[in-house]
Amino acid sequence: MKVERKKIYDPLLRLSHFGIAFFCLILILSAYIAEFYYEEGLLRKSFWVVHVYSGFALTFFLILRIFWGLIGPKYARWHEMWKWQEWKGAFKARRIHFKWNWGHHPMASLSYLLFYFILSFLSVTGIILSAIEHNLGPLASSFYDQLTYRKDLSELHESLSYFVILFIFSHLFALFWHENKDQIPIVQSMFSGFQYRKNNEVKNEDEKYEDEKYEDEK
Ligand code: HEM
Numbered sequence: 001m002k003v004e005r006k007k008i009y010d011p012l013l014r015l016s017h018f019g020i021a022f023f024c025l026i027l028i029l030s031a032y033i034a035e036f037y038y039e040e041g042l043l044r045k046s047f048w049v050v051h052v053y054s055g056f057a058l059t060f061f062l063i064l065r066i067f068w069g070l071i072g073p074k075y076a077r078w079h080e081m082w083k084w085q086e087w088k089g090a091f092k093a094r095r096i097h098f099k100w101n102w103g104h105h106p107m108a109s110l111s112y113l114l115f116y117f118i119l120s121f122l123s124v125t126g127i128i129l130s131a132i133e134h135n136l137g138p139l140a141s142s143f144y145d146q147l148t149y150r151k152d153l154s155e156l157h158e159s160l161s162y163f164v165i166l167f168i169f170s171h172l173f174a175l176f177w178h179e180n181k182d183q184i185p186i187v188q189s190m191f192s193g194f195q196y197r198k199n200n201e202v203k204n205e206d207e208k209y210e211d212e213k214y215e216d217e218k
């Protein structure tokens with residue numbers, strides 16, 4: 001069986017992946033370390049300041065990724081990530097085995113969309129909390145010490161943060177598990193930009209065209 005490779009992930013997509021992954025890890029560490037040092041005022045404060053500034057950096061990379069999904073090259077675009085043709089195909093065939101074109105696996109793609117959605121809420125709640133708790137960020141002058149929202153926002157923020165931790169474990173597990181099972185280099189693709197696929201798994205452009213034609217005829 002032949003293995004094909006193609007340049008799929010462009011440099012800006014890879015940069016935003018690195019930024020988002022790196023700052024998610026710093027955010028998780030800084031929040032849990034700050035909570036651990038609940039008795040040490042200054043040390044705790046320092047970790048929250050690290051958390052807040054890493055939060056701003058994460059928000060920057062998230063906005064970059066969102067814009068890139070609108071104006072970037074083919075495989076960075078949002079419409080490439082819905083994969084609704086593939087999901088429809090799987091529902092029709094009543095099996096979870098997908099045939100998809102280049103880019104993310106449809107299931108992985110769905111989890112990335114959900115992850116970005118949750119990150120957006122974390123950024124918004126985080127920016128408001130930064131203003132309320134630390135008088136920092138773009139909303140500092142309007143929200144400082146607004147204790148009415150504090151409890152609800154921080155509960156929402158904390159609950160969403162568990163999803164991020166769950167996502168990271170399942171993302172890394174899925175990458176390494178597939179690499180091992182399918183015997184193709186998957187993990188490296190966000191570094192090199194190259195995706196490798198076994199040629200019998202790739203849904204080729206003609207098949208895609210056939211699906212679309214079928215849709216038009218209906
Ligand atoms: C630790 C935090 C991490 C987070 C939050 C994260 C998040 C993400 C997200 C959101 C995507 C989708 C990219 C897109 O917008 O198209 C993605 C894809 C990917 N990530 Fe990560 N990532 C993390 C760590 C890593 C690490 C450590 C590696 C490799 C060593 C890695 C390798 C990949 C690869 C290869 C893909 C593409 C896989 C596919 O085609 O489905 N990620 N990651």
Ligand code: HEM
Binds near residue numbers: 027031048126155
């Ligand atoms: C991966 C994303 C993030 C994770 C996992 C995360 C995690 C957490 C956790 C667990 C808490 C403690 C909640 C509590 O006990 O009330 C927290 C609080 C907080 N987070 Fe985040 N956060 C993330 C993103 C952000 C962002 C983008 C910002 C905005 C800049 C931000 C700003 C804050 C602030 C200001 C607090 C309250 C600090 C305090 O109580 O003094 N976070 N975060």
